Amino acid sequence: MAKYLILIYGDEQRWDAESEQERHEKGEGHRAFSAAATVLAGHELEPSTTATTLRGGPMITDGPFLEAKEALGGFYVIDAADLDAAIAAASMLPELASGHGGVEIRPIVDHDRPDHG
Template sequence: MAKYLLLIYGNEQIWDRLSEQERKDLDAGHAAFAAAAGDAILAGGALLPTAMATSLRGGPTPTDGPFLETKEALGGYYLLEAPDLDAALALAERLPEVSAAHGGVEIRPMREAS
């Protein structure tokens, strides 16, 4: 089985403005994804806002904030184990951010350790 990292992106300003019901709907979408994926999920989590990030670039001196200025920020991830990319895609399509106007999901195969 191969491993795939699902990277969940979205607009932090829109996330900050979500109503309580919209947050509940988003959480319900992730619960439905987790139920469908079952044991295929090896790990996952939500990230704090990019304002809390620290970056290393061009040397060992850390700087505050995200590495790049972008409209969409990495907000969370799931690490999946799936038989192939098609299976990983079928699961990833269930994430609510796939259909959100302000976000998306990137599916990246993990390199096998040698």
């Protein structure tokens, strides 16, 4: 088994405009995902306007690291047999059907594996 970080991106203005019914349906989608995947951790994030960024020096700025149309809205850490299994699990996330979101899947380095020193 390997660990994967699933990052959920979308348009914050569209998230803010969701109806109560849309939020409920999205919540049901996340509950179905959590029941099907081996979720080790996961959280919805506060809006990107609450972010604080540190840059070399350090210089402290308000807001996210990058200015982009899509913002990071939440994440999961899952255990999956391989990347194909992680993709299959992540494809259940309701943000993929929203028309404005996306999901990034990143393997987590396992320092306990012999090939990762």
